[in-house]
Amino acid sequence: MLSAGLILFLAALQGVTELFPVSSLGHAVVVPRLIGLNFNETSPAFVPVLALLHLGTAAALLFLYRRDWARIITGFFRAAARGRIDDPDQRLAIMLVVGTVPTGIIGFLLQDPLKSLFGDPRAASIFLIVNGGILFAAEMFRRRDEKRRRLDGAPVLAHEEDDPAYQPIEGLSLRTALIVGFFQAGALLPGISRSGITMAAGLVAGLRHEEAARFAFLLATPIILAAGLLEVPNLGADAPTFGVGIAAAALAGIVAYASARFLLRYLRLGRLDPFAYYCAALGAAGLVFIH
Amino acid sequence: MRGSRPLALALLVLAVVFAIMAIFYFTQKTNFLASGRPALHWKHAIVFTVLTLLAVVAANFARPKSISA
Numbered sequence: 001m002l003s004a005g006l007i008l009f010l011a012a013l014q015g016v017t018e019l020f021p022v023s024s025l026g027h028a029v030v031v032p033r034l035i036g037l038n039f040n041e042t043s044p045a046f047v048p049v050l051a052l053l054h055l056g057t058a059a060a061l062l063f064l065y066r067r068d069w070a071r072i073i074t075g076f077f078r079a080a081a082r083g084r085i086d087d088p089d090q091r092l093a094i095m096l097v098v099g100t101v102p103t104g105i106i107g108f109l110l111q112d113p114l115k116s117l118f119g120d121p122r123a124a125s126i127f128l129i130v131n132g133g134i135l136f137a138a139e140m141f142r143r144r145d146e147k148r149r150r151l152d153g154a155p156v157l158a159h160e161e162d163d164p165a166y167q168p169i170e171g172l173s174l175r176t177a178l179i180v181g182f183f184q185a186g187a188l189l190p191g192i193s194r195s196g197i198t199m200a201a202g203l204v205a206g207l208r209h210e211e212a213a214r215f216a217f218l219l220a221t222p223i224i225l226a227a228g229l230l231e232v233p234n235l236g237a238d239a240p241t242f243g244v245g246i247a248a249a250a251l252a253g254i255v256a257y258a259s260a261r262f263l264l265r266y267l268r269l270g271r272l273d274p275f276a277y278y279c280a281a282l283g284a285a286g287l288v289f290i291h
Numbered sequence: 292m293r294g295s296r297p298l299a300l301a302l303l304v305l306a307v308v309f310a311i312m313a314i315f316y317f318t319q320k321t322n323f324l325a326s327g328r329p330a331l332h333w334k335h336a337i338v339f340t341v342l343t344l345l346a347v348v349a350a351n352f353a354r355p356k357s358i359s360a
Binding site: 079080081082083084097101104105108230 | 345352
């Protein structure tokens with residue numbers, strides 16, 4: 001059984017890293033080993049405890065985008081009943097379904113082999129470096145695109161939101177949403193960030209940075225919520241006490257909410273490169289110091 | 292979208308298959324497509340129920356629509 005202190009530490013770590021493009025799962029596997037907290041990541045309680053923390057994160061995302069979700073859910077039922085898409089809310093709802101199904105199916109089919117990777121911090125370290133590479137590559141692709149556009153005579157705009165070449169989520173096609181959904185399945189590996197890989201895919205698809213983050217957060221919510229709801233009953237005899245469980249989920253949620261607000265504000269002007277360097281550094285540290 | 296009757300039918304057949312799988316997992320102790328000893332795999336049942344509903348929705352999207360619809 002995991003101690004209350006360790007669970008609360010994992011909750012804070014999960015809250016910060018779940019929505020930043022740096023892989024919460026990779027952090028949960030690598031960071032405790034790096035700082036000398038010895039516990040068994042293959043313990044039957046580890047994944048259900050992480051799933052419990054995910055419920056807190058999912059609640060934070062639902063609260064953050066509560067108005068969007070009200071429109072998305074209504075839009076889904078309208079589109080499903082009519083069998084056609086009539087407005088942007090319905091389109092966004094169907095895009096989220098199309099983008100969620102691949103990860104859901106792949107995660108469900110591969111859950112056992114994937115869980116075995118959770119006990120391998122060196123594998124997670126390698127995937128963290130890969131995650132850094134993905135973020136860096138996406139930003140490099142975006143910079144090249146911006147440079148090409150400037151050479152073609154497009155005006156230089158200080159604020160990406162003003163640039164009509166980069167679009168909001170509603171401008172994506174359903175096919176692109178499906179491709180982004182397949183990319184999201186990569187985040188089932190500890191070290192590959194769900195929000196990072198979907199933001200990277202969104203940038204390559206032509207979304208603005210802030211919109212790529214919004215799409216990543218909306219796309220992540222059903223998966224995080226479903227993983228939490230399906231996995232928490234497996235806590236069994238190893239479950240933390242009710243008070244610790246609630247406190248941990250609440251802590252994860254509050255920290256996740258603050259992280260998401262910070263990230264959305266940062267991405268109005270900032271880029272993903274700092275997160276890329278951070279992931280590469282953490283992964284390298286894991287490979288060097290964890291034996 | 293013009294729609295495709297064969298695709299809609301295929302999706303409905305898929306929905307029926309998923310529904311049978313969901314009922315199977317809700318009612319039978321098994322380890323088919325699951326690890327461990329035979330047991331009631333309610334997670335599998337829920338996943339197949341969701342897939343059934345999604346296949347029905349997809350079939351509704353795929354069916355040909357009348358022009359006035």
